[in-house]
Amino acid sequence: MICEKGEQTAFIKQEAIRLGFSLAGISRVRKLDEEEKRLRDWLASGVHSSMSYMENHFNMRLDPSLLVPGAKSIVSLAFNYFTDKRQNDPGAPVVSKYAFGRDYHKVLKKKLNALLEVCKNNFGDLNGRVFVDSAPVLERAWAKNAGLGWIGKNTLLIAPGKGSYFFLAELVLDVELDYDPVFEADHCGTCSRCIDACPTGAIDPEGYRLDAGKCISYLTIEHKETIPGKFSSKMANRVFGCDICMDVCPWNRFAKQHREPDFEPKDTFLNMDKTAWKQLSEDDFHKIFSGTPVMRAKYPGLKRNTDFLQD
Numbered sequence: 001m002i003c004e005k006g007e008q009t010a011f012i013k014q015e016a017i018r019l020g021f022s023l024a025g026i027s028r029v030r031k032l033d034e035e036e037k038r039l040r041d042w043l044a045s046g047v048h049s050s051m052s053y054m055e056n057h058f059n060m061r062l063d064p065s066l067l068v069p070g071a072k073s074i075v076s077l078a079f080n081y082f083t084d085k086r087q088n089d090p091g092a093p094v095v096s097k098y099a100f101g102r103d104y105h106k107v108l109k110k111k112l113n114a115l116l117e118v119c120k121n122n123f124g125d126l127n128g129r130v131f132v133d134s135a136p137v138l139e140r141a142w143a144k145n146a147g148l149g150w151i152g153k154n155t156l157l158i159a160p161g162k163g164s165y166f167f168l169a170e171l172v173l174d175v176e177l178d179y180d181p182v183f184e185a186d187h188c189g190t191c192s193r194c195i196d197a198c199p200t201g202a203i204d205p206e207g208y209r210l211d212a213g214k215c216i217s218y219l220t221i222e223h224k225e226t227i228p229g230k231f232s233s234k235m236a237n238r239v240f241g242c243d244i245c246m247d248v249c250p251w252n253r254f255a256k257q258h259r260e261p262d263f264e265p266k267d268t269f270l271n272m273d274k275t276a277w278k279q280l281s282e283d284d285f286h287k288i289f290s291g292t293p294v295m296r297a298k299y300p301g302l303k304r305n306t307d308f309l310q311d
């Protein structure tokens with residue numbers, strides 16, 4: 001059994017890397033007082049648009065001990081999904097890189113459960129819960145707290161020397177561990193590339209704040225109604241998600257090809273040209289996108305998004 005706090009901390013990080021995570025850091029569970037005002041103001045301004053679920057569990061979002069009774073430590077993990085692969089037709093509507101392969105919720109949940117299991121087997125008395133985009137957890141704030149990186153002007157977690165093409169995930173445990181220092185620096189400096197490049201002006205001119213209702217990612221996936229005309233002409237050929245504010249970020253020049261076989265795209269998807277997209281049948285939608293995040297848009301949603309493509 002591994003009983004000493006420092007050894008347990010090292011073991012968790014080592015096992016996380018063995019399971020394929022790129023980064024692991026640990027924070028003490030507490031109420032994120034510094035996030036309270038920001039979250040309250042963001043919700044009050046209504047920019048979360050139709051994502052009303054963001055209004056639920058306000059206190060739980062700020063304090064994971066309300067979510068997991070007895071929680072003492074939160075392990076923040078980052079999993080690389082960057083790929084050099086491209087859709088073969090440069091004129092084809094663009095799908096966000098995170099959606100190229102198998103649904104990350106499933107892939108990462110399996111790895112997180114394996115990590116929890118190996119901790120239980122080696123630490124003796126231990127309980128915990130795993131999260132990947134699945135509960136009211138302020139993932140980016142915890143990742144910053146755990147020293148993984150800073151939250152950039154595009155509102156994404158950026159890891160120095162690695163970029164931002166990461167899925168974030170958490171393991172909340174009821175044991176004390178050694179904690180990493182908060183990542184205090186902000187390496188955005190005077191850069192404003194993400195703000196300048198955003199086709200719909202979704203990022204605040206000063207950065208660090210997103211109007212979700214204007215974001216192509218929201219409009220193509222979460223928004224269930226007709227896309228308002230003022231945005232439909234600015235979709236930049238995106239049909240599922242949008243990577244523009246990451247693609248232009250200079251820190252992503254450090255991004256490296258992921259090594260996760262489950263995130264490999266199918267050739268049938270990569271080979272879809274513009275005509276194939278326009279003629280996509282419901283049967284083919286299921287054949288090509290089954291098991292990927294694209295299913296979240298559902299067939300009518302994806303068809304709605306392709307309707308805006310220019311000839």
Ligand code: SF4
Nearest residue numbers: 198215216242244245
């Ligand atoms: S994802 Fe696209 S639309 Fe959303 S903020 Fe980034 S660049 Fe703008």
Ligand code: SF4
Nearest residue numbers: 152153188191194249
């Ligand atoms: S593009 Fe520039 S301002 Fe935007 S997140 Fe990256 S470094 Fe920061």
